[in-house]
Amino acid sequence: MIAIILAKFRMFIRNPWTFIIFTVMSLGFAFIIGGNGAVSTITVPITAEEGAIENINLKESLENEEAFRFNWLDEEEMRNQIENGKAEAGVILSDDSYQLIIGVESPNVSMIEQAVQRAYMKHNQKEAIVKAAEADTEDKRETLLQDFEATMESPVFEVETTRFTSEDAVIYDNTFQSLFGFTLFFVIYTIAYNLLPILVEKREGIWDRMILSPVKKWEVYVANLVYSFLEGYIQIVIIFCVFHYGLKLDFYGKFVEVLLLSVPYVFAIVALSILLTAIVKNVQQFNAVIPIIAVSMAMIGGAYWPLEIVESEILIALSKINPITYGMEILNGVVLYGYSFEELLYPISILVLMGVVMTGLGIHLMERRHV
Template structure:
């Protein structure tokens, strides 16, 4: 088996183009579709009547994780909105604001709510300080309470927000990574078919290497290549792009194993169903794209209303791969909660592997 792995490695080093192309395409699609979650949206603002506290207000507003408020002149701010380069422009005053927009988009609505909440809190603090006997002591107490709240409810609200918030960045990253990994694994597994067509497989059989070692060597190599590709993509997005895995990044190393096993088995099954490599190359894009759409790689299954499509998704490996990643990474699920999807993937993989190897042995002699 070591000789098989070494030979596949040497062959891969000579022609690494497929892995490089699929990796680049995966990162490009994931980044472009999740771009809104990677970067903050710039919102131009200007001071009304020379508001002296404008920079302090902007500093507080820039604590937002989604928007960056940047000071411009009144003419520049309105011009950006008129030309469509910015969805909204804000005129900031001491105790109120004016919002300029062309349409009520989702970003405009969120910005308006954010500003409303900010000014409401600011007015409440000003009223509390005004009613206090000692204004300086009141300001100090309020500042201390913000820094060290008596009831740290923010932690619970963060957890609930994390569990209920749809993360476009992670959805794109997980979906396209699982999607493109099918291509990578499939085009390494199909080498078994090419070896049979070229007569190389017969030479392997005549050697001292058993069929078990032959299959295990090919499948293990495909698994390793797929594993390295996925880990490389996730590492680039975590350390290069700065995507947030909510502290559960290293779970990915474990979660991806049952999914890759199922995909390797799927590739073996497809190899057993066709007679030539050209037939395989025609079939794999159809299967892969269909699985991605039905399995929630392109969009979350929560938005699908068709019961028939949801039923079909139950036999798609990507469905369970996405479920495991989303549950553990974004919802902080326990190990027991992912045992079911992991077990389903292992069962699917075992069945497809057994049927696929039997078909290969029966058809391609």
């Protein structure tokens, strides 16, 4: 058995291109579509009425916003940008009010408004403190505000606000959606094309040679399954490591769990591949079937988009017999939803069950067909 695995790895080293291509494609798609986890900022043109915003507090508060970059322009330039579609909305600030110029109605507009409101609230809060402390000179005012900032940075006690996430709540993270989705999708190809040689070996008599040797038939099967499993799993580990160590994506502290919990999915895909290898009659059929199966599984299983946005009852029903659904559920569950092991046990069990059934069926079909 070891000899078979070693020979396979030797051939892999001689010809690693399938593995490299699918690994690079997974990385590329996940990176391009999902980004590397960094928060992207939206540029918002902003202007102030003449004489307004002398106090820098408001300006500073706005510039400290993480989600937006406020670009100071004059009013005409700002309006031009909105008219030309270069900005979704702009803001005109006055001393105690603001005006929102909206070019495109989008969820960002209300977030811009909230950011501006937060800045005014903070500004008003500081003014109220200054007024209450009767800091009538500029020096007193400055000292008071510095003390205020220092206190805000290291408060005497902190109030932490948390909320219960209901079962129906959906957390969508584009980075993880793309990373998990494309990784689980492309690994199907890697694993399937590693089991394809069984068809070639049977056609060319290599399989018979192994069966005629003292090596047991189950050893030949297990060696092929183990090798395909290892290669698929190594691909997943490489992709996640590149994101974790290279792009500093911290999987919300669940990196090791993500690696470990990928195992049942890889097992199920190895089993699916052996079943497909048993069903098809030749390499040409296999090459035709694999993309159809992989792409449809990815679409139905939520690898390209979250399953939560799918409304079709049929597609949802189909997703229940799709390994990708459970693979995504495990990975999203552990990283985004913080599922406990008990909660993860259901998708893990389904994948293991799928793996066992498909492996058994696949080997049975192969044996029946083999003369």
